[in-house]
Amino acid sequence: GAVVSQHPSRVICKSGTSVKIECRSLDFQATTMFWYRQFPKQSLMLMATSNEGSKATYEQGVEKDKFLINHASLTLSTLTVTSAHPEDSSFYICSAPEGFTEAFFGQGTRLTVV
Amino acid sequence: GQNIDQPTEMTATEGAIVQINCTYQTSGFNGLFWYQQHAGEAPTFLSYNVLDGLEEKGRFSSFLSRSKGYSYLLLKELQMKDSASYLCAVQNYGGSQGNLIFGKGTKLSVKP
Numbered sequence: 114g115a116v117v118s119q120h121p122s123r124v125i126c127k128s129g130t131s132v133k134i135e136c137r138s139l140d141f142q143a144t145t146m147f148w149y150r151q152f153p154k155q156s157l158m159l160m161a162t163s164n165e166g167s168k169a170t171y172e173q174g175v176e177k178d179k180f181l182i183n184h185a186s187l188t189l190s191t192l193t194v195t196s197a198h199p200e201d202s203s204f205y206i207c208s209a210p211e212g213f214t215e216a217f218f219g220q221g222t223r224l225t226v227v
Numbered sequence: 228g229q230n231i232d233q234p235t236e237m238t239a240t241e242g243a244i245v246q247i248n249c250t251y252q253t254s255g256f257n258g259l260f261w262y263q264q265h266a267g268e269a270p271t272f273l274s275y276n277v278l279d280g281l282e283e284k285g286r287f288s289s290f291l292s293r294s295k296g297y298s299y300l301l302l303k304e305l306q307m308k309d310s311a312s313y314l315c316a317v318q319n320y321g322g323s324q325g326n327l328i329f330g331k332g333t334k335l336s337v338k339p
Contacts, residue, residue, distance in 0.1 A: 119269075147326060157270070157314070157329040206269050208327075216260070216327060218269040 116140055117209050119219025126197055126226055134192045134222045136207030142187035143209035147216070148180075151204040160205075163190040197226045229253045231330035233315050238336045239305055247300045247333045249315030260327060261289050261300045262314040270314055273300065302335075310337045 116139040126132050136146055146163040161182055162170040169182035181193040194201055207219040230252045239245040251259070258277040262270035276282055276291035276298060288301040300313055312332040319328055 156331045157316075157327075159326060159328075162326065204267070216272075218271070221267075221269040223267065 117143075117207065117217045117219045119207050119222060121222060122220055123223045124225070126224070128198055128226055129196055131193055131195045132197055132224060134194070134205055134207075134224075136190045136192070136209070136219050138188045138209045138211075138217075141209075141211050143190075143211070144187060146184060146190040146207055146209045148182065148190075148192050149206045149208065151206065157206065160192075163192075165190075194224065197224070199226045202226045229317075229319065229328050231315055231317060231328060233313075233330045233333045235331065236334045236336070238338060239302075241305055241307060241337055241339050243305050244301065244303050245305060245335065247302075247313050247315075247335070249298045249300070249330060251296050251298070251315070251317050251330075253317050253319050253328060255319045256293065257318040259289075259291055259298050260316040260318065261287075261298075262316060264312045264314055264332065266312075273313075305337050307337050307339070310335060 118137045118139055120135045124132055144165045148160045149157040150160050151157045159172050160175045163182045163184040165184045165187050171177045179195055184190040202225050204221050204223055206221045208216045210216045233249045260275050261273040263273050264270040273287055274289035276289050281290045286303045291298045312334045314332045315330040316327040
């Protein structure tokens with residue numbers, strides 16, 4: 114089946130630094146990828162929709178200057194958390210739809226900002 | 228608005244059957260998904276329903292009633308490894324293809 118690879122799986126960074134998370138579709142092309150965030154004991158919340166070759170679409174309340182998304186190819190989308198703060202510590206997950214009936218998820222990235 | 232409700236927690240016994248319910252109210256509907264999520268891991272796909280009725284896949288079955296805005300996930304012959312959170316998600320056709328609105332998840336604990 115289709116595979117989405119997300120890297121890194123865990124990252125610890127200092128407050129004020131930036132962190133880049135990569136999401137790759139390994140055996141299919143994804144013109145669209147989605148970035149979610151999940152705080153402990155809460156639901157997955159959509160942050161933004163990444164579109165290959167164009168600007169990402171951000172959900173209400175998500176700062177586009179803080180969460181930079183780049184979708185430069187049909188198999189790679191990146192999320193950069195700029196000037197990270199402890200409140201950005203969360204579980205970030207990407208997903209890519211294949212066809213109309215499935216959305217495949219990356220493994221997730223556990224970000225801890227200290 | 229968008230609203231997806233499912234119970235917060237459930238407990239069941241190994242070997243038994245458990246039904247996890249999900250009700251939804253969304254501005255659009257293009258299908259309902261069930262995912263399994265173990266702590267600290269990404270969700271994994273279990274089932275997809277877009278038409279009314281029951282979809283069976285091994286020990287897991289999922290049911291949908293669009294007129295009632297209702298779905299359930301049925302797990303049979305429970306195993307300890309089934310202890311996880313089960314997420315109900317609706318694909319909102321008003322959004323981009325594949326955009327999913329998730330419920331808060333039901334944490335299932337399977338006991339010996």
